[in-house]
Amino acid sequence: MTVVPPAQRKPHIRLEGLRMAYGDYLIQRDLTFTIRESDIFIIMGGSGCGKSTLLKHLVGLNRPTAGKILFRDEDFWGTDQERRDVIVRKCGVLYQSGALWSSMTLAENIALPIREYRGLPEENIREIASLKLALVGLAGFEDYYPSEISGGMCKRAGLARAMALDPEILFFDEPSAGLDPISSRLLDNLILELRESLGATIVVVTHELASIFAIGDNSVFLDPESKTMIASGDPKDLLRSCKDPIVSKFLRRGAEDDSTNGQGA
Amino acid sequence: MTLEYLSVRFTGAWTALGALAQHKALRTALDARQTPNSIILDGTGVTQWDTGFLVTLKALADRCTKNSIQLNSSSLPEGAARLLNLATTVTERKGARRTAVVDPTIAKVGKGAIALWAEFESAIAFVGELTLSLWRFVRGKARFQRSDLYLTIDECGPQALPIVILISTLVGLILAFIGAVQLEQFGAQLYVANLVGIAMVREMGAIMAGIIIAGRTGAAFAAQLGTMQVNEEIDALKTLGIQPMDFLVLPRALALILMMPLLCIFADIMGIIGGGVIGVATLGISPTLYWDQTLSAITLSDCAIGVVKSAVFGVLVAIAGCMRGMQSGRSASAVGEAATSAVVLAIVLIVVTDAVFAVVTNIIGL
Numbered sequence: 001m002t003v004v005p006p007a008q009r010k011p012h013i014r015l016e017g018l019r020m021a022y023g024d025y026l027i028q029r030d031l032t033f034t035i036r037e038s039d040i041f042i043i044m045g046g047s048g049c050g051k052s053t054l055l056k057h058l059v060g061l062n063r064p065t066a067g068k069i070l071f072r073d074e075d076f077w078g079t080d081q082e083r084r085d086v087i088v089r090k091c092g093v094l095y096q097s098g099a100l101w102s103s104m105t106l107a108e109n110i111a112l113p114i115r116e117y118r119g120l121p122e123e124n125i126r127e128i129a130s131l132k133l134a135l136v137g138l139a140g141f142e143d144y145y146p147s148e149i150s151g152g153m154c155k156r157a158g159l160a161r162a163m164a165l166d167p168e169i170l171f172f173d174e175p176s177a178g179l180d181p182i183s184s185r186l187l188d189n190l191i192l193e194l195r196e197s198l199g200a201t202i203v204v205v206t207h208e209l210a211s212i213f214a215i216g217d218n219s220v221f222l223d224p225e226s227k228t229m230i231a232s233g234d235p236k237d238l239l240r241s242c243k244d245p246i247v248s249k250f251l252r253r254g255a256e257d258d259s260t261n262g263q264g265a
Numbered sequence: 266m267t268l269e270y271l272s273v274r275f276t277g278a279w280t281a282l283g284a285l286a287q288h289k290a291l292r293t294a295l296d297a298r299q300t301p302n303s304i305i306l307d308g309t310g311v312t313q314w315d316t317g318f319l320v321t322l323k324a325l326a327d328r329c330t331k332n333s334i335q336l337n338s339s340s341l342p343e344g345a346a347r348l349l350n351l352a353t354t355v356t357e358r359k360g361a362r363r364t365a366v367v368d369p370t371i372a373k374v375g376k377g378a379i380a381l382w383a384e385f386e387s388a389i390a391f392v393g394e395l396t397l398s399l400w401r402f403v404r405g406k407a408r409f410q411r412s413d414l415y416l417t418i419d420e421c422g423p424q425a426l427p428i429v430i431l432i433s434t435l436v437g438l439i440l441a442f443i444g445a446v447q448l449e450q451f452g453a454q455l456y457v458a459n460l461v462g463i464a465m466v467r468e469m470g471a472i473m474a475g476i477i478i479a480g481r482t483g484a485a486f487a488a489q490l491g492t493m494q495v496n497e498e499i500d501a502l503k504t505l506g507i508q509p510m511d512f513l514v515l516p517r518a519l520a521l522i523l524m525m526p527l528l529c530i531f532a533d534i535m536g537i538i539g540g541g542v543i544g545v546a547t548l549g550i551s552p553t554l555y556w557d558q559t560l561s562a563i564t565l566s567d568c569a570i571g572v573v574k575s576a577v578f579g580v581l582v583a584i585a586g587c588m589r590g591m592q593s594g595r596s597a598s599a600v601g602e603a604a605t606s607a608v609v610l611a612i613v614l615i616v617v618t619d620a621v622f623a624v625v626t627n628i629i630g631l
Binding site: 135137 | 285315316317319320323324343344345347348351352353354355357362363594595596597598599
């Protein structure tokens with residue numbers, strides 16, 4: 001499970017001309033890009049551009065109005081429900097506020113998917129849950145309810161649950177939202193560590209510039225005005241060479257010229 | 266003599282099920298041997314691994330820390346070594362782990378009693394606050410949105426009407442059936458009209474309307490306010506200096522106080538009509554005779570008692586629903602509990618209050 005350099009990575013998820021809309025209201029159109037295996041792929045853009053909606057489409061919660069999503073060359077919406085469930089089970093999602101089930105303890109939250117899909121004896125499930133919590137730095141918090149721990153801890157517990165089934169792809173929706181800079185940095189490091197050790201493909205929706213430059217291998221920029229992607233590639237390269245004024249302004253935190261650039265990685 | 270080191274070699278595929286079975290075997294093997302100074306993990310022969318392997322390694326690592334054995338994990342697969350490192354670096358926070366404490370029976374009873382008393386106190390406080398809020402309303406100082414009031418009125422009045430009509434008609438029908446069978450034995454079929462009329466107007470109209478509203482609107486109030494509690498919306502009101510009591514509870518209580526008497530009157534009429542259908546269809550009483558008999562049986566004070574009771578029930582449902590909603594915890598299951606307990610509390614209060622009314626009206630001779 002060693003991580004190969006970006007150039008040699010095989011495509012994992014491919015989007016072809018994806019169009020997303022709620023009823024008649026168009027969110028984004030003509031999205032075509034590839035997420036490679038073991039990439040940390042950033043979906044960025046200003047508020048309201050449809051980043052989170054795109055994430056919902058990628059994990060199969062919403063159906064695109066046109067275009068295809070291919071997981072390892074398999075058309076997600078072109079296959080049957082059973083197959084879709086199998087694909088979705090290989091994805092782990094960390095929702096913005098953790099989305100832990102509030103009536104269950106942390107251990108039970110993690111145990112639920114394992115119990116449903118792995119058919120292991122109860123004591124082993126408990127051991128796995130403890131291990132996953134230890135991985136995110138929450139050893140000993142097995143019997144706490146989500147309401148009894150802080151927001152940052154909820155997020156980490158959510159990550160532990162997302163990793164419950166050893167997913168091939170991990171999705172993060174705004175991982176640093178609501179975290180202090182240090183916790184947010186620690187979470188970034190954790191994401192990097194998980195990619196290195198698990199070799200998982202990681203898709204992150206974020207607009208935190210610090211995170212984008214610290215962890216991103218590849219990215220796509222969604223524009224709310226033209227309702228499509230206006231840039232893609234390694235965020236560090238984009239910062240250096242992207243000519244598009246919107247992207248360049250975003251990556252420089254609103255500063256238009258190069259001289260005030262203080263956001264480099 | 267102590268053992269210098271012990272080498273543990275892992276080979277083949279260490280994935281979920283198989284790995285966890287091996288994990289036990291490893292534990293027994295280690296138990297059988299002397300405690301070494303260090304354990305060297307050799308994972309060069311591992312072809313495939315997942316969480317199962319990590320669980321095994323973690324258990325081994327925990328065992329080593331407990332017995333102060335050195336652990337050498339340098340020849341594990343790279344990813345596994347990193348993850349093991351990650352899982353063991355953050356040590357458990359002291360006091361984080363919980364031990365289940367089982368109270369003796371006497372302590373349980375005591376805690377239950379204290380909790381009950383605390384709940385009683387908070388209920389009294391809630392009623393007190395609502396009274397103050399009503400007083401502010403009377404003086405025109407309560408701050409809430411008129412549109413909220415109209416919306417709630419619409420929700421618990423007109424929208425509840427169909428179900429109230431259906432239930433009360435059926436209750437009238439049932440009463441008439443029961444009465445008809447008994448009264449026919451004395452040839453006093455006509456008195457079915459008295460039975461249905463008095464029962465509906467004095468008791469059943471108000472009670473049925475009350476129970477329907479408790480299940481329909483009381484539960485909705487508790488769920489709405491509970492969800493607002495979860496989303497910190499109530500905190501947001503408080504920090505803006507708006508009394509949640511005035512803004513949220515008052516319009517709901519007012520709506521129910523206004524609508525319940527109307528629903529009760531509807532229920533009365535529909536119950537009498539339901540009874541009339543049975544009287545006319547199965548007992549051969551003419552509609553006009555039935556109507557006259559009903560009018561002569563019920564008095565204005567019967568009607569007034571029913572209507573007043575229904576307004577009181579409205580207040581009780583509003584209090585039960587809003588109080589449970591405001592007291593709700595901040596989780597999905599807490600909101601569910603709030604809704605359930607709001608309905609249960611409202612129905613209990615309605616029946617108890619009805620009994621009190623029966624005794625009081627009996628004493629004063631109404």
